[in-house]
Amino acid sequence: MSLLKVENLTVALPPGGDRPHAIEDITLEVDAGEILCVVGESGSGKSITANAVMGLLPKGLAVKAGRIVFEGRDLLALSPEGMRRLRGARLAMIFQEPMTALNPVMRVGEQIAEAMRVHGAGAEAARRVPELLAAVKLPDPAATARAYPFRLSGGQRQRVMIAMALALEPSLLIADEPTTALDVTTQMQILRLIREIQSRRGTGVMFITHDFGVVAEIADRVAVMQHGRIVEQGPAAEILNRPQHPYTRALIAAVPQGAPGSAPPSSAPVILEAKGVEKTYRRTGGWFGPKPEVRAVHHADFVLRKGETLGLVGESGSGKSTLARCVVKLVEPEKGEILFEGADLRPLSRRAWKPFRKRIQMVFQDPFASLNPRRRVGEIIAEGPITHGAPRAAALARARELLALVQLDPGAMERYPHEFSGGQRQRIGIARALAMEPELLIADEPVSALDVSVQAQVLALLADIRARLGLTMLFITHDLRVAAQVCDRIAVMQHGAIVEQGPTAEVFGAPRHPYTRQLLDSIPGRGWTPPVIAA
Amino acid sequence: MREFWRRFRRNRGALAGLVILVLIILLAAFAPLLYPGSPWEMATAPFVPPGEEGMLLGSDSLGRDVAAGIAHGARISLMVGAVSTIAALSIGVTLGAVAGYLGGVVDDAVMRFTEFFQTIPSFVFAVLLVAIFTPTIGSVVFAIAVVSWPPVARVVRAEFLSLRSREFVQAAEVLGKSRIAIVLTDILPNALSPIVVLSSLMVASAILLESALSFLGLGDPNLMTWGFLIGAGRSVIRLAWWMSVFPGLAIFLTVLALNLVGEGLSDALNPRLARQRGGAT
Numbered sequence: 023m024s025l026l027k028v029e030n031l032t033v034a035l036p037p038g039g040d041r042p043h044a045i046e047d048i049t050l051e052v053d054a055g056e057i058l059c060v061v062g063e064s065g066s067g068k069s070i071t072a073n074a075v076m077g078l079l080p081k082g083l084a085v086k087a088g089r090i091v092f093e094g095r096d097l098l099a100l101s102p103e104g105m106r107r108l109r110g111a112r113l114a115m116i117f118q119e120p121m122t123a124l125n126p127v128m129r130v131g132e133q134i135a136e137a138m139r140v141h142g143a144g145a146e147a148a149r150r151v152p153e154l155l156a157a158v159k160l161p162d163p164a165a166t167a168r169a170y171p172f173r174l175s176g177g178q179r180q181r182v183m184i185a186m187a188l189a190l191e192p193s194l195l196i197a198d199e200p201t202t203a204l205d206v207t208t209q210m211q212i213l214r215l216i217r218e219i220q221s222r223r224g225t226g227v228m229f230i231t232h233d234f235g236v237v238a239e240i241a242d243r244v245a246v247m248q249h250g251r252i253v254e255q256g257p258a259a260e261i262l263n264r265p266q267h268p269y270t271r272a273l274i275a276a277v278p279q280g281a282p283g284s285a286p287p288s289s290a291p292v293i294l295e296a297k298g299v300e301k302t303y304r305r306t307g308g309w310f311g312p313k314p315e316v317r318a319v320h321h322a323d324f325v326l327r328k329g330e331t332l333g334l335v336g337e338s339g340s341g342k343s344t345l346a347r348c349v350v351k352l353v354e355p356e357k358g359e360i361l362f363e364g365a366d367l368r369p370l371s372r373r374a375w376k377p378f379r380k381r382i383q384m385v386f387q388d389p390f391a392s393l394n395p396r397r398r399v400g401e402i403i404a405e406g407p408i409t410h411g412a413p414r415a416a417a418l419a420r421a422r423e424l425l426a427l428v429q430l431d432p433g434a435m436e437r438y439p440h441e442f443s444g445g446q447r448q449r450i451g452i453a454r455a456l457a458m459e460p461e462l463l464i465a466d467e468p469v470s471a472l473d474v475s476v477q478a479q480v481l482a483l484l485a486d487i488r489a490r491l492g493l494t495m496l497f498i499t500h501d502l503r504v505a506a507q508v509c510d511r512i513a514v515m516q517h518g519a520i521v522e523q524g525p526t527a528e529v530f531g532a533p534r535h536p537y538t539r540q541l542l543d544s545i546p547g548r549g550w551t552p553p554v555i556a557a
Numbered sequence: 558m559r560e561f562w563r564r565f566r567r568n569r570g571a572l573a574g575l576v577i578l579v580l581i582i583l584l585a586a587f588a589p590l591l592y593p594g595s596p597w598e599m600a601t602a603p604f605v606p607p608g609e610e611g612m613l614l615g616s617d618s619l620g621r622d623v624a625a626g627i628a629h630g631a632r633i634s635l636m637v638g639a640v641s642t643i644a645a646l647s648i649g650v651t652l653g654a655v656a657g658y659l660g661g662v663v664d665d666a667v668m669r670f671t672e673f674f675q676t677i678p679s680f681v682f683a684v685l686l687v688a689i690f691t692p693t694i695g696s697v698v699f700a701i702a703v704v705s706w707p708p709v710a711r712v713v714r715a716e717f718l719s720l721r722s723r724e725f726v727q728a729a730e731v732l733g734k735s736r737i738a739i740v741l742t743d744i745l746p747n748a749l750s751p752i753v754v755l756s757s758l759m760v761a762s763a764i765l766l767e768s769a770l771s772f773l774g775l776g777d778p779n780l781m782t783w784g785f786l787i788g789a790g791r792s793v794i795r796l797a798w799w800m801s802v803f804p805g806l807a808i809f810l811t812v813l814a815l816n817l818v819g820e821g822l823s824d825a826l827n828p829r830l831a832r833q834r835g836g837a838t
Contacts, residue, residue, distance in 0.1 A: 350731050372736075379733030392724035396746040405742075406732040454728065 024051040025226040026075065026194055031088035033067075033074055044070045044083055045250040052194065055224040057217070059237045059258070061273075062247035063473040068230045071247070072196050075228070076115050077105040093193065111141045114187035118199040120179035124171040130182045131155075131167025137186050154185040158215060177208035181215065188219065195220070198230045205337040206500065210544035213240050232474065234277050235503070238262055238547025246270045263553050276478035277552045278503035288510070290328040291363075293494050294462060297323055299348055299358035299368075301341075318344040319355065321519040326462070331488065331495040333509030333526070335502060335541070341518035342498045346464050349496070350384055351375060362462070380410055383455035387467040389447035393439040399425075399450055400435035406458045417457070424453040428483060445476035449483065456487065463488075464496045469504060481508060502545050506530055514538045564825040571821020577814035581807075585631035592625035596781045600625070607799050615799040617789065623800060627807050630783040634811065637698055637767040638760040644702035645763075646756055649709025650745075656710070657717025658740055668714070671707045679704035683766055687775045694777040697770055701763050712755055716748035750826035754819055761815035768808050783808050 031048040035041065045067040052058045062068045073079050075090055077097060090097040092113065097105065117123045125133055134154060135147035143150075155163035158181040171179055180200060187195060197216065201209040217240055220227050229240060237244055241258040246269065254267040265271045301319040319341045326332050334342040347353040349360055351367065360367045367378060386392035393402055403421035408414055422432045428449040439447055448468060455463060465484065469477040481504065488495060499505050505512055506526060513523035514537065522535040533539045542548070565571060584591075598621065605616040607623075614624040656667035674682075686700035720726060721744065729739045770776055771784025772791075783804040790800025 352727050352730060376733045379731065382731075384728070384731045386724040386728060388724055392728055394725045394729075394743050394747070397742070405729075405734070409732055409734050409738070451728070454732075458732065 025054045025093065026052040026228070027089075027091040028071070028075065029089045029091070031071070031074060031090060032086045033070055033079065033083050034086045036082045041249065043086070043250055045074070045247075048088070048252055050245050050252065050255065052226040052228050054193065054226050055221070056242045057220060057227040057229055057240055059229045059231060059241035059244045060247060061231055061234065061237055061244060063232060063273075063475065065249075066247040067250035068247050069198055070250075072115070072198050072228060072230050076109060076113060076196060077102075078115075107141070110137055110192070111190045112192050113194050113196065114190070114192040116180070116183050116187050116195065116197045116200045119203050120176050120183055121203070123183055124179055126171050129168055129170055130174070134167075134182070134186045134189055138189050141190055143190060150189065154189055155182070157188070157219065158182070158185045159211075160185075175208075176204055177211060180204065180208075180212055184212075184215065184219070188223075188225075191223065192225065194226045194228065196228045196230075199232070200229075201236065202232070206502070206546075207337065207540055207544045209236075209546065210239075213546065216240065233546060234262070234274060234474070234552070235546035235548075235550075238550035240546075246273070262550060265553075272475060274552050276475045278478070278481070278501070278507040288327045288330045290330070292325050292361075293328045293363060294326040294349065294496070295324070295359075295361040296345070296349070297359040297361065299323075299345065299355045299360060301344055301348060301353060301355040317518050319348065319518050322513075322515065324513050324520060324523060326494055326496060328461075328494055329492055330510045331497055331508060333505040333512045334496065334498045334515060335500065335505045335512060336515035337500060337541075340515040342500075342515045343466055344518075345515070346384075346466055346496060346498050349464060350382055376410075379406075380458050381460055382462045382464065383458050383460035384464040384466065385448075385451050385455050385468045388471050389444045389451060390471070392451050393447055393454075395439055397438075398435065399437055399439065399442075402439070402450065403454050403457050406454065410458070421453070421457060424456055425450075427456070427487070428453045443476075444472055445480060448472060448476075448480050452480075452483065452487070456491070459491075460493070462494045462496065464498075466498045467500065468497075470500065477504075484508070502530075502541060514541065561825050565821050568821040568824050570817045571824070574814040574817025574821065577810055578818060581631055581811055581814070582635065584628055585635050588625075588628035588632055592622065592628050596625040596629040597621065604793075604797050606797075607803075614803045615797065617786075617797070617800050618793060623786065623803055626781050626786050627783065627804055629781045630786060630804065631807065631811075633694070633777075633780050633782045634764050634767060634808075637694070637701065638763040638815075641698045641701035641705065641763045641767075642756055642759045644698065645706040645759060646709055646752070648702065649706035650713050650752065652706075653710040653713025654717055654740055654745070657714040658721055658736070658744065660718070660721070664714070667710070671710050674704070675707045677704075680766065680769065683770060684773065684775060687770055692770075692775045692777055694780060697767060697775075697777060700770075701766050704766070705759055705763060709752070709755060709759070712751050713748060716751060717744055720744045720747055750822075754823040754826065757815055757819035757822055761812045761819070764808065764811055764815075 028048055028050050032046050033044045035044045048071055050058065060068045060071060070079070070083065074085060075097070079085070085098055100108070124130065131151045134151050135144065138144055138147045138150065151167050152163040155166050160166045160178060160181050174182065201212050204212060213236065216227065219225065231237060237258065243256065244258050244261040245252050245255040246261065246267065247253070248269045254261060254265065254270045261270060262274070265274050299319055299322055303316045303318055322341070322345050324332060334345065336342045344353055348355045355368060358368065362378060362382065367375070400418055400421050403424055404414070404417035407417040407420065422435060425432050425434055430446060430449055434442070439450065442450065468484070469480050472480060485508070487493065497505070497508055509526050511524065512526050512529040513520045514529065514535065515521070516537045522529060522533065522538045529538060530542065533542055599619055600622040601610050601612055601616050601620050603616060603618050603620045605612045607613065607615040612622055612624070614627065616622055652667050652671065656664040683700040683704045686703060687696050690696035690699065726739060726743050729743045767776070767782065768784030768787070771782040772788040774788060776782050776785050786804035787801045790797065794801055
C-alpha cells in the first residue's frame with residue numbers, strides 16, 4: 023500500500039480567474055522511501071497540490087472533488103483538530119524561503135523543541151534537539167541550538183527547517199522548492215542531505231521544483247504539471263530521457279544544454295578593459311567604533327574583445343553585478359581604469375559620460391521592476407533615442423521596428439508594462455537597450471527571473487540579435503548551464519575577485535581553481551545530459 | 558481611471574465625504590447669489606433665534622445673518638485650505654525630492670532643516686508668524702504653508718529613496734537621461750499616490766488652522782471666516798448658542814468630508830492595503 027495516494031483531486035479557483043480550477047483531476051502516489059518530484063512552471067498548480075495535502079489551502083480555494091489518502095486515512099474527511107495532530111508529526115513540510123520561515127526572536131533549538139512539545143514529545147526535546155541538528159550536519163549542534171536565526175546563513179537555516187520537519191520522524195516530507203532561494207553550492211549540499219536522510223529513514227518525499235537539473239539529481243519518480251493538470255508521470259529515467267508528452271518534451275528541450283561551443287580565440291580589437299577596479303562598501307558604523315567594510319570588487323581585471331560574449335559567473339554576493347554596474351557608472355568604483363576603446367570611463371562626469379550611453383547599454387534582471395509602470399511601452403523604448411536628440415516621430419517608428427525584432431506585436435506600443443508577462447517584459451527591456459544601437463550590451467541575469475521555457479526563448483532572441491547586429495556582450499549569470507550555452511569566455515568570481523577566466527570549453531572542461539571545480543560539481547543533475555529533442 | 562473610480566466608490570464613507578465636499582464647494586461658489594451684499598451688513602434685529610424672521614440660522618449680536626456669514630466664510634476657508642496646501646506641497650515636494658534623489662550630504666542637510674521646523678509646535682509658530690507679519694489673508698496663508706510642509710518633505714523623501722534604487726530608474730540613468738528628466742518622468746509619477754492622499758488631509762488641517770487663528774482674532778479683519786464667527790459668538794454662547802454652533806458644524810463637516818475623501822483616495826490608490834484592512838467591501 024502506498025504512503026500517500028491522491029485521487030482525482032480538483033481544487034476550484036475563485037470565479038473570475040484565468041481558469042476555473044487551480045488543479046484538476048490530480049492523481050499521484052508517494053511510496054515510503056521514494057522521492058516523487060512534482061515539476062512545472064510558475065502557475066502550474068504544483069504548490070497548490072502540496073498545500074492541499076498539508077491541509078494548508080489558502081482561504082477561497084475549495085476542494086471540489088477527489089480524495090487524499092494518507093496511511094489509509096482520508097485527510098479531507100478529518101476535522102481541523104485531527105489534521106493538526108497529523109501535521110508535523112506524520113506529515114511535515116519544508117518551505118521555499120528559509121530567511122522568513124523561522125521566528126527571528128526565538129533561539130533555533132527552542133523552535134525545534136516547540137514543534138516537539140506541540141505534539142506531546144516535549145520531554146525528549148533536550149536530548150533530541152542536538153541529535154537532530156547533528157543529523158542535518160550543522161557544525162557544533164549545541165552552540166547552534168542556542169543561536170538566533172539571524173546568526174545563520176540561508177543554507178544553515180534551511181537545515182534547521184529540515185531538522186524541525188524531521189523532529190517527530192514523519193513518514194511523509196513535503197518540500198516546496200526548498201533550494202530555489204539558495205546558491206548553487208548550498209543547493210547541492212541540501213539536496214544531498216535530503217537524499218541521505220530520506221534513504222536512511224525510509225521517509226516518503228514529495229519534492230516540488232521547477233528545475234529539471236534538480237529532478238535529475240534527486241527524483242525516483244516524476245510528475246509533470248501544466249495548467250493544473252498532470253500531463254505525464256513515470257520513473258525519473260524514463261521521463262528525463264524519453265519524454266512522451268509534448269509539454270514535457272518542450273520543457274526538457276528548453277533546458278540549457280550546458281555543452282560549451284568551441285569558438286576559436288578571438289583576435290578582434292579589445293572593446294572593453296577593466297584594470298585594477300576596486301569598490302569597497304563602508305557601512306556607517308556610527309560616530310565611534312570601526313566601520314565595517316565589504317570589499318565588493320577587487321582583483322577583477324578582464325578584457326572583452328569585439329563581437330565576443332564574456333560570462334561573469336559566481337554565487338550571490340560574489341560581486342559580479344557590482345562589477346557590471348561599475349562599467350555603466352551605476353556604481354562608482356574608488357580605483358582602477360575602465361577602458362572603453364581606450365578611453366577611461368571612470369573619471370568622466372555625468373555630462374562627459376552621455377555620448378558613451380549610446381554605445382553601452384544594459385538589460386536588467388527583474389522584468390517586473392525594470393520598466394516604469396506609469397509609461398507606455400512605446401515611450402519606454404523611444405525615450406533613449408529622444409534623450410539623445412532623435413526626432414520623436416523617428417524614434418517611435420524605430421520602436422515599432424524593434425518590437426517586431428523582439429517578436430512582439432506593434433500594438434504593444436500603446437499598452438502599459440503591467441499588461442505583459444515576465445518574458446514579454448524582458449523583451450521590451452531588450453528592445454529598450456537595442457533602441458540606442460549599442461556596441462556593448464551588459465546583461466545582468468537577464469533570464470534568472472523567468473520560467474525555463476521563456477528563458478529558452480529569451481536566450482534564443484539574445485543569440486539571434488547578437489549574431490545579426492554583431493554585439494559584444496557582458497553576460498552576468500549564476501546559472502552555469504546558461505553561461506555554457508551563451509558565452510565564448512567565462513570569468514568566475516568569488517568574494518569580489520575573478521579567480522579564473524578563459525575560453526568556456528577550457529574553464530568547464532579543465533577547471534584550474536578549486537572554487538570553479540566546486541561550482542561545476544554543484545550543477546544539479548550534472549550527470550544527466552538532456553536528450554536532443556526535435557521540437 | 559475607471560478602475561480607480563470603481564475602487565473609490567466601494568468605500569461608502571468616502572462617497573459621503575465627496576458629496577458633502579461638493580455641497581460645500583457649491584455653497585461657496587453661489588454665496589454671492591444666495592446672500593447678495595456684504596455678510597457684515599445688519600440684516601435684522603440682534604439675537605434672532607434660528608428659523609425666525611427669515612433668518613435660517615439666526616442672527617448675531619449686531620443683527621447680521623449667521624447663514625450669510627457661513628456661506629461667505631466657506632469661500633475664505635476653502636481658498637485658504639487650497640492655496641496654503643499648494644504652497645506647502647511645492648516647498649515639501651521640492652525639498653523632499655532633492656533630499657531623496659541626491660542623498661548623502663544634501664539629504665542630511667535638508668532633513669536637519671526640516672527637523673528644525675518640526676521641533677517648533679506648529680500652531681504657536683503660525684501664531685507667531687501671523688503676529689509678526691500683521692494679520693492679512695496673505696500672511697495667514699503664508700504661515701499655514703510654512704508650518705505644514707515638513708511632513709510632505711518627509712513622505713516624498715522616503716518615496717524617492719526607495720524608488721531611486723529601482724531598476725527602471727537605473728535603466729533611465731543608463732539611457733543617459735538628465736537628473737531632472739528622471740525625477741519628473743520616472744520617479745515623481747510613481748510617488749504621486751501618497752502625495753495625493755496626504756494633500757487631501759492637509760487641506761483639512763489648513764482649514765482648522767485658519768479657523769483657530771481667526772478664533773484668536775488673528776484672521777484678516779476684512780474677511781468673514783468661520784473661526785471669526787465662533788470667536789465672536791463665544792462670549793454670548795449661553796444667550797445665543799447658534800452663533801458658535803453652526804459655524805462649528807460647518808468646520809466639522811468640511812474637515813470630516815476631507816478626511817473621508819482622503820481615506821477613500823488612499824484605498825483606491827493602494828488597493829492591496831484596502832483589502833487587508835477589510836474596510837472597503
